[in-house]
Amino acid sequence: MISADGNALPNAAADEHGQIDLRSEFAEAGIADLLEGLDRDLVGLVPVKTRIREISSLLLVERIRKRFQLSGEAPTLHMSFTGNPGTGKTTVAMRMADILHKLGFIRRGQLVSVTRDDLVGQYIGHTAPKTKEILKKAMGGVLFIDEAYYLYRPENERDYGQEAIEILLQVMENQREDIVVILAGYADRMDRFFSSNPGFRSRIAHHVEFPDYDDEELLRIAEAILSRQNYKLSTSGRDALIAYIKMRRGQPHFSNARSIRNALDRARLRQANRIFDAKVPVSLSDLSTIDAPDILASRVFRGSEFVPKVEA
Amino acid sequence: MRITQGCFSFLPDLTDDQIAKQVQYCLQNGWAVNIEFTDDPHPRNTYWEMWGLPMFDLKDASGVMMELAACREVHGNKYIRISAFDSSHGWESVKLSFIANRPRQEDGYHLVRQERDGRKIRYTTRPYATYLPEGERYK
Numbered sequence: 001m002i003s004a005d006g007n008a009l010p011n012a013a014a015d016e017h018g019q020i021d022l023r024s025e026f027a028e029a030g031i032a033d034l035l036e037g038l039d040r041d042l043v044g045l046v047p048v049k050t051r052i053r054e055i056s057s058l059l060l061v062e063r064i065r066k067r068f069q070l071s072g073e074a075p076t077l078h079m080s081f082t083g084n085p086g087t088g089k090t091t092v093a094m095r096m097a098d099i100l101h102k103l104g105f106i107r108r109g110q111l112v113s114v115t116r117d118d119l120v121g122q123y124i125g126h127t128a129p130k131t132k133e134i135l136k137k138a139m140g141g142v143l144f145i146d147e148a149y150y151l152y153r154p155e156n157e158r159d160y161g162q163e164a165i166e167i168l169l170q171v172m173e174n175q176r177e178d179i180v181v182i183l184a185g186y187a188d189r190m191d192r193f194f195s196s197n198p199g200f201r202s203r204i205a206h207h208v209e210f211p212d213y214d215d216e217e218l219l220r221i222a223e224a225i226l227s228r229q230n231y232k233l234s235t236s237g238r239d240a241l242i243a244y245i246k247m248r249r250g251q252p253h254f255s256n257a258r259s260i261r262n263a264l265d266r267a268r269l270r271q272a273n274r275i276f277d278a279k280v281p282v283s284l285s286d287l288s289t290i291d292a293p294d295i296l297a298s299r300v301f302r303g304s305e306f307v308p309k310v311e312a
Numbered sequence: 313m314r315i316t317q318g319c320f321s322f323l324p325d326l327t328d329d330q331i332a333k334q335v336q337y338c339l340q341n342g343w344a345v346n347i348e349f350t351d352d353p354h355p356r357n358t359y360w361e362m363w364g365l366p367m368f369d370l371k372d373a374s375g376v377m378m379e380l381a382a383c384r385e386v387h388g389n390k391y392i393r394i395s396a397f398d399s400s401h402g403w404e405s406v407k408l409s410f411i412a413n414r415p416r417q418e419d420g421y422h423l424v425r426q427e428r429d430g431r432k433i434r435y436t437t438r439p440y441a442t443y444l445p446e447g448e449r450y451k
Contacts, residue, residue, distance in 0.1 A: 107372055108371040108372050110371050129364070129365075132378075132379075133365075133367075135375070135378075136367060136370055136375030136376070136378065136379070137369055137370055137371070137375070139370070139371070139372045139374045139375040139378075140371045140372025140373075140374060140375075141371060141372070171378075175374065175378070178372065178374040178375075179374075
């Protein structure tokens with residue numbers, strides 16, 4: 001495994017080619033920065049980060065082996081990301097494209113993000129050209145299929161999704177060096193998708209699971225989002241947000257970081273209204289502070305025993 | 313008779329690697345790459361049949377090479393050319409065109425003489441292939 005600073009790397013054992021310095025190889029590839037950025041920018045997700053480190057070490061070693069003609073064929077890099085909504089699957093996929101590009105396993109490094117609508121056509125003969133066009137655009141990079149289980153609709157045997165799946169499988173198998181496919185979706189539905197399409201499961205080398213964030217991680221995410229937009233939380237605002245996260249989690253349609261981002265967007269709206277209605281001159285700090293009333297006005301608190309403090 | 317149309321036609325046939333490199337050059341310039349085929353090699357026949365749609369927004373040549381392979385499977389014994397269209401304002405025209413596939417045997421051209429009034433002769437050429445109807449040529 002590669003540590004973030006590259007220090008824990010052992011020097012490769014000597015063989016008939018002499019010493020190989022894995023560390024310089026690692027620095028040269030420039031993925032240390034990427035992995036560090038991953039650690040810095042993404043809160044939590046420890047199993048995912050560990051998995052990405054493992055995959056990058058594997059690819060780095062593979063790259064060195066290739067240089068000494070120790071490995072023949074391109075490794076299978078197709079992946080599946082499973083996890084609840086808002087756990088960072090798309091964000092990680094984008095980083096993955098960067099890592100694969102830096103290591104030279106994909107030539108261009110673009111990420112093409114699609115859903116069922118982009119792949120499956122509406123009438124006979126429409127699907128194959130559509131799927132192929134997307135595949136051609138993604139070649140040399142990563143094709144990210146969000147909510148991949150929608151491709152397969154068992155209740156309709158004439159569904160065109162099956163056609164798209166067949167083309168995908170064929171390209172995934174025959175052009176492994178040209179394209180990397182990442183499937184993403186909720187864990188239980190992906191499991192059902194894989195069990196009805198065994199071809200997919202066997203062609204995917206890496207199954208990565210994204211855990212839910214805990215309350216503290218969500219708070220850190222909220223603070224990161226706000227600081228990126230040059231906002232900050234007041235002390236009471238922070239307490240209100242902690243309470244908000246706890247309440248929101250118990251309610252339906254909770255989607256982790258995405259719920260938090262939406263909540264913050266609404267809080268900014270209320271903050272703008274609040275300082276506008278105050279009809280007094282505002283300071284720079286007023287403009288960039290989210291206070292408790294902005295968050296406590298949320299629907300989430302309605303009908304709860306948590307009584308919002310009314311501030312003067 | 314080996315026909316010489318478009319770029320590189322006086323060179324030996326390009327290998328697939330060389331074709332891929334040319335296509336990559338086109339894509340990096342932002343040109344849309346087309347695959348066209350014909351069984352009528354007359355130099356004035358400018359409109360060849362298109363294999364699929366023009367390929368916009370590609371990043372890597374392997375997508376074009378996949379289509380070229382598919383086109384060769386069906387039309388492997390015809391002429392196939394790759395052309396690159398620059399859609400930028402002021403150009404809006406084909407910037408590069410080269411033959412990527414030829415029939416196994418190229419028949420060449422028949423020199424046709426037409427006798428006119430006053431012992432005048434008018435010359436024209438006609439590909440031998442076109443003495444057969446479309447679809448029967450280059451079997």
